[in-house]
Amino acid sequence: MEHTHKQYSSFLLTANEMGKADQAAVMAGVSAMDLMAAAGKVVVDAVVNRWSKRSVLVLCGPGNNGGDGFVVAQHLRLIGWPVRLAFLGSVDTFSTEAAHFYQAWQGEVDTFSTDLLDQTELVIDAMFGAGLSRPLEGKARDMVDAMIARKIPVCAIDVPSGVDGTTGAALGLVAPAELTVTFFRKKPGHLLFPGRELCGELVVADIGIPEAVLDELTLQTWENSPELWYENYPWPRLDGHKFHRGHAVVYGGETLTGASRLTARSAMRIGAGLVTLAAPIKAWTVYATALTGVMVAKLELSQESEDFDMVLLDPRHNAIAVGPGAGLAGFESIRTRKIVLAALVTGRATVLDADALSAFASDPQTLFDGIVGPCVMTPHEGEFARLFPSLNQSHAEDKLSRARLAAKQSGAVVVLKGADTVIASPNGRVIINSNAPAELATGGSGDVLAGFIVGLLAQGLEPFYAAAAAVWLHGEVGNEVGVGLIAEDLPDHLPKVLSVFKRQYFPTKK
Numbered sequence: 001m002e003h004t005h006k007q008y009s010s011f012l013l014t015a016n017e018m019g020k021a022d023q024a025a026v027m028a029g030v031s032a033m034d035l036m037a038a039a040g041k042v043v044v045d046a047v048v049n050r051w052s053k054r055s056v057l058v059l060c061g062p063g064n065n066g067g068d069g070f071v072v073a074q075h076l077r078l079i080g081w082p083v084r085l086a087f088l089g090s091v092d093t094f095s096t097e098a099a100h101f102y103q104a105w106q107g108e109v110d111t112f113s114t115d116l117l118d119q120t121e122l123v124i125d126a127m128f129g130a131g132l133s134r135p136l137e138g139k140a141r142d143m144v145d146a147m148i149a150r151k152i153p154v155c156a157i158d159v160p161s162g163v164d165g166t167t168g169a170a171l172g173l174v175a176p177a178e179l180t181v182t183f184f185r186k187k188p189g190h191l192l193f194p195g196r197e198l199c200g201e202l203v204v205a206d207i208g209i210p211e212a213v214l215d216e217l218t219l220q221t222w223e224n225s226p227e228l229w230y231e232n233y234p235w236p237r238l239d240g241h242k243f244h245r246g247h248a249v250v251y252g253g254e255t256l257t258g259a260s261r262l263t264a265r266s267a268m269r270i271g272a273g274l275v276t277l278a279a280p281i282k283a284w285t286v287y288a289t290a291l292t293g294v295m296v297a298k299l300e301l302s303q304e305s306e307d308f309d310m311v312l313l314d315p316r317h318n319a320i321a322v323g324p325g326a327g328l329a330g331f332e333s334i335r336t337r338k339i340v341l342a343a344l345v346t347g348r349a350t351v352l353d354a355d356a357l358s359a360f361a362s363d364p365q366t367l368f369d370g371i372v373g374p375c376v377m378t379p380h381e382g383e384f385a386r387l388f389p390s391l392n393q394s395h396a397e398d399k400l401s402r403a404r405l406a407a408k409q410s411g412a413v414v415v416l417k418g419a420d421t422v423i424a425s426p427n428g429r430v431i432i433n434s435n436a437p438a439e440l441a442t443g444g445s446g447d448v449l450a451g452f453i454v455g456l457l458a459q460g461l462e463p464f465y466a467a468a469a470a471v472w473l474h475g476e477v478g479n480e481v482g483v484g485l486i487a488e489d490l491p492d493h494l495p496k497v498l499s500v501f502k503r504q505y506f507p508t509k510k
């Protein structure tokens with residue numbers, strides 16, 4: 001991805017990068033004082049937009065987040081809101097700007113005590129933002145404890161205090177916000193759980209940092225959005241032919257035949273020109289009866305992987321998916337491994353999901369060594385832990401870093417699934433997805449995603465974009481179907497979602 005203007009809005013900045021953007025803005029002539037004044041002002045705008053006049057307690061911490069709090073308090077006071085302010089720091093260690101707004105505050109500065117919550121209807125959480133380095137302790141912790149117990153509505157500045165803006169981790173106790181106002185761009189922690197949930201509604205406001213500062217940063221993280229990949233999206237061409245739209249091959253297992261059928265149907269729906277489902281002979285009739293638009297190839301007993309090789313001899317078969325329903329019981333595991341390695345050795349674009357990943361739990365390196373071409377792996381957390389034991393959750397790495405390291409280690413694009421799916425490329429670029437509804441967490445949903453990815457790979461989209469586009473469309477279809485969703489609905493509602501997407505991004509295309 002180049003740093004084109006179109007992609008600017010989906011950039012995500014870590015706390016460190018945000019600091020650099022801030023410095024670059026100051027170098028470009030924007031005053032730090034103006035930035036803090038603007039930050040406070042946009043928070044007030046968002047507060048007034050959401051709540052009617054009520055008694056407010058502004059909790060200010062020792063850094064610039066606290067400085068923003070002083071600006072907010074003063075503005076709210078000027079428009080007639082009852083405001084009290086408590087400060088957990090010392091003006092002597094405040095930055096010049098924060099000290100300026102401390103001086104400008106015309107009200108009392110109360111000592112930091114939970115008694116202040118008694119007459120409070122709204123808390124402005126200006127304790128810690130991007131500078132948080134450890135869990136809250138002492139008075140700050142007691143305050144958060146009391147805020148949680150009393151369920152007082154909170155508006156957080158930048159992040160709810162205690163949330164790491166870069167990783168979304170909660171460093172200890174956090175009072176969830178109803179509204180979080182952040183500046184310039186989102187941070188990964190606004191999208192990654194638990195941070196995402198703790199933020200409540202998120203408002204991203206302009207505070208006068210020039211867009212051009214982004215050119216000075218080497219950014220590698222984006223929020224998933226069609227902005228990133230729509231220009232590459234493979235729409236059917238009028239002068240096209242089904243062979244121009246690729247030919248996906250999906251391996252179907254012997255027992256759970258529903259999984260790979262969903263994958264094959266999804267690959268068709270997303271526009272693969274042709275789809276062949278290759279299945280062991282025992283299950284062949286099931287597939288042949290159930291599938292209409294999808295061709296079914298027979299893999300003879302005991303020579304399934306050799307027959308699979310034969311299917312792949314046809315150079316038009318340009319994308320392969322293995323995993324959904326592939327099988328792990330007894331010898332099936334060995335067969336699944338052989339099929340995976342047969343797919344990979346062709347060097348063609350391959351999606352590996354579910355059993356294709358778990359089959360290599362005992363020696364993941366064999367799998368990684370086999371990856372010689374474009375490959376997308378789509379583990380959920382359980383599969384990820386089996387394949388990357390050194391990166392699993394208990395090792396305290398955040399989701400972003402784990403996905404990034406896994407992609408580097410394996411050489412594949414890694415789609416680490418969940419409510420906050422992360423798509424990582426071996427070259428370090430990462431996209432966080434944010435449009436998936438809870439309804440998508442249902443059996444078969446992953447099989448559909450694998451089908452969307454392989455269908456896009458068949459049409460020539462590069463793996464990182466194919467994964468991102470598929471994950472986004474999967475989320476959109478989930479939203480379209482909503483409550484009561486079952487996986488079968490997903491491919492069949494895709495046409496509607498695609499036509500909305502097409503109208504929005506390609507208004508002139510027929």
Ligand SMILES: NC(=O)C1=CN([C@@H]2O[C@H](COP(=O)(O)OP(=O)(O)OC[C@H]3O[C@@H](n4cnc5c(N)ncnc54)[C@H](O)[C@@H]3O)[C@@H](O)[C@H]2O)[C@@H](O)CC1
Binds near residue numbers: 129
């Ligand atoms: N980046 C930007 O462009 C702008 C940022 N602004 C604000 O500045 C904030 C960042 O300011 P800072 O870098 O000063 O960081 P913070 O205000 O988050 O806090 C930093 C201070 O807290 C201390 N600290 C960290 N964790 C602690 C803990 N658990 N217990 C006690 N003390 C702890 C640090 O030692 C440091 O003194 C942002 O979150 C935002 O609210 C705005 O003022 C305007 C512009």
Ligand SMILES: [K+]
Binds near residue numbers: 125126128157160
């Ligand atoms: K905060």
